[in-house]
Amino acid sequence: MSPIRLVDLRDAPLDVTEVLAALEDGTSGGVDLFVGRVRDHDHGQGVSGLVYEAHPCALAELEAVAHEVADAYDVTALAVLHRTGSLAVGEIAVIAGTASAHRAATFEATRALIDTLKARVPIWKHQRFADGSSEWVGLP
Template structure:
């Protein structure tokens, strides 16, 4: 009996993200665990308070990089689904910027896959953010 390949969903989009969508995408009858990571816009960064909004930009190759990372995670032991969707465009404090989910047969594999997914996404996918501050200044992060 051949094992089916895990479902992999990746996307970059300007519309709001959904945890329910992520959970539905990785649901599998053999999966006993789902690890979900939700990244939100916070009102401080780089040791500075007063972030008012972000604007995410992605390199044209960003989706290819994101898909490659997700497929690598999908090769993990007992992984049945991988979901990684990142926002682009303007976001306000409190908005969801990224949702990652990994389903696996057991907790350790789901947690390990989820951790690897967000860490590799942040390290390897060319997405940058321009942060606006209350004083009218801005900074670029990830460039």
Template sequence: MNVIRLLGIRDGALSVDEVFSAIGDHAAGGTTIFIGTVRDHDHGKPVAQLSYSAHPGAESELRRVAEKIVADFPVTALAAVHRVGDLGLGDIAVIVAVAAPHRDEAFAASRRLIDDLKSEVPIWKNQIFADGSTEWVGSCD
């Protein structure tokens, strides 16, 4: 059975239920789900909305990151989806989930998955602040 169950860069709303369903595994004693949402501030400035863009090769890079996690941790199932396009406050920008035999392994793999996704997958964030100014961020947050 494939351990990497769901990967994607999507231009529509993300579903926690879809991700949770994808990683269901009776061999797992621990399951973690991280949900990254659009917050109303960054570095002390009020944020009005975000817009994410992805390189055409972003999904391939996401797969490479997921394969590293599977090679380095004893996970039984893994999923990661990231949204692109315009997002408002409170919208879900990213979901990563890991199932593993034990909770420590699930937490460690999940943490590394989101950290590596943020640092290695070419997804860029354009923050639009309440005052109308904008800021590009080189990787997703």
């Protein structure tokens, strides 16, 4: 059975309990979860919110990243969700998690999952600043 349990892009709020449930596995001694939220500042400027936009191939690329991480690390379960659309400060933007028999593997796998996602999956952030200005982040 594949360790990949949940991979999705969603335009609705993300739920940590859904990801934890997807990572449930009786053989796992460790579960590691990364939750990325919209912060109220970036580069010394106040952030009022942001919009995530995904390329049409983003889900397929996210799935490819999940498979690569699952193949490279000794994980028993893997789950990752990324939000699209408009988000307010404090909302969850991404949840990435893994489970494995031992904690070291799950820490390493979750780090690889979030880092590779951020580097490769074509999801772009349009930040709105408190002063009314904005910027795109992550455009090619």
